[in-house]
Amino acid sequence: MEHNISEQIKFRRFKEIPAVIPPSKELIMIASLIDKMPEPNIEAHPEKLKQVLKTSREFLSKYLTLNPIPYVKEYKLFNVTKIEINGYIHPFNLPVKKVKNNDMFYGCSNEIIYFNTTDFLKYRWIELSSNLTEVSSLSYTHELTHTQLNHFEGIVNDYNNVEFLSIFLELVQALETKEDESLLILHDNLRLRELQSSIIELDKYATTYDDKIKEVLIEGTSYLHSTLKAYQLFFIYYYGNKETKYKIMHYIQEVFNHRLTVEGLLKKFNITFTNSQNKDDMNMYLKRRF
Numbered sequence: 188m189e190h191n192i193s194e195q196i197k198f199r200r201f202k203e204i205p206a207v208i209p210p211s212k213e214l215i216m217i218a219s220l221i222d223k224m225p226e227p228n229i230e231a232h233p234e235k236l237k238q239v240l241k242t243s244r245e246f247l248s249k250y251l252t253l254n255p256i257p258y259v260k261e262y263k264l265f266n267v268t269k270i271e272i273n274g275y276i277h278p279f280n281l282p283v284k285k286v287k288n289n290d291m292f293y294g295c296s297n298e299i300i301y302f303n304t305t306d307f308l309k310y311r312w313i314e315l316s317s318n319l320t321e322v323s324s325l326s327y328t329h330e331l332t333h334t335q336l337n338h339f340e341g342i343v344n345d346y347n348n349v350e351f352l353s354i355f356l357e358l359v360q361a362l363e364t365k366e367d368e369s370l371l372i373l374h375d376n377l378r379l380r381e382l383q384s385s386i387i388e389l390d391k392y393a394t395t396y397d398d399k400i401k402e403v404l405i406e407g408t409s410y411l412h413s414t415l416k417a418y419q420l421f422f423i424y425y426y427g428n429k430e431t432k433y434k435i436m437h438y439i440q441e442v443f444n445h446r447l448t449v450e451g452l453l454k455k456f457n458i459t460f461t462n463s464q465n466k467d468d469m470n471m472y473l474k475r476r477f
């Protein structure tokens with residue numbers, strides 16, 4: 188957990204700090220649907236880093252063209268930080284570090300934020316859990332997606348949407364990597380249980396006056412909004428025909444090329460926070476047969 192989310196949001200050039208609101212009745216019902224979801228009887232296969240990276244890169248390259256990103260590499264000389272490289276690189280060349288973390292679903296892009304410059308954010312490396320499995324590719328894709336958005340002011344306008352495309356592409360990759368949908372089931376078990384706990388946390392604490400708890404809830408709320416919207420778009424993708432799938436990927440490319448905002452993309456598919464809280468849609472998806 189980063190020290191102060193409200194501050195981070197401002198540094199990251201979002202105009203507003205989103206409000207923390209108690210969950211709707213519909214959301215509580217979604218949480219209970221997830222609660223009844225059976226634990227998958229499959230385990231994530233361990234994987235080598237090389238394979239993890241390859242899977243994500245092949246998946247992304249099949250559908251999208253990633254743009255170069257601002258990159259900075261530093262080193263220390265007599266305790267003084269010096270810059271070794273400062274320029275643009277392809278996101279696939281961004282260093283990947285394994286960190287000790289038992290949560291195989293862990294990923295993080297390490298960024299540096301500058302003040303009063305146009306290039307206000309640069310990437311340093313991507314972190315993945317050292318517990319590498321086939322799920323790690325989904326985390327890598329998640330972080331690579333962030334690199335297409337985080338440094339570009341105004342491409343994501345609402346902080347509540349920052350996780351939306353990262354989670355959506357995780358879903359598509361999980362679906363397309365294994366035909367029997369076993370990876371999708373593993374993914375849903377992780378992602379939807381996280382969604383469930385953020386709903387429960389919000390239900391418990393949304394009306395608190397404790398500022399520290401409020402800070403934690405701001406981040407939880409962003410995951411909540413983004414996850415719901417990502418699943419809503421994924422339902423359109425999952426049940427859609429070839430043309431629909433193509434259209435979705437086309438608009439994501441437009442976002443990556445900074446010609447369309449994330450909010451503009453949501454509008455194209457008529458996705459809002461309100462209409463992504465649909466327990467019938469979630470129920471139909473969870474009970475699907477394939």
Ligand SMILES: [Zn+2]
Pocket residue numbers: 329333349350353
């Ligand atoms: Zn993320």
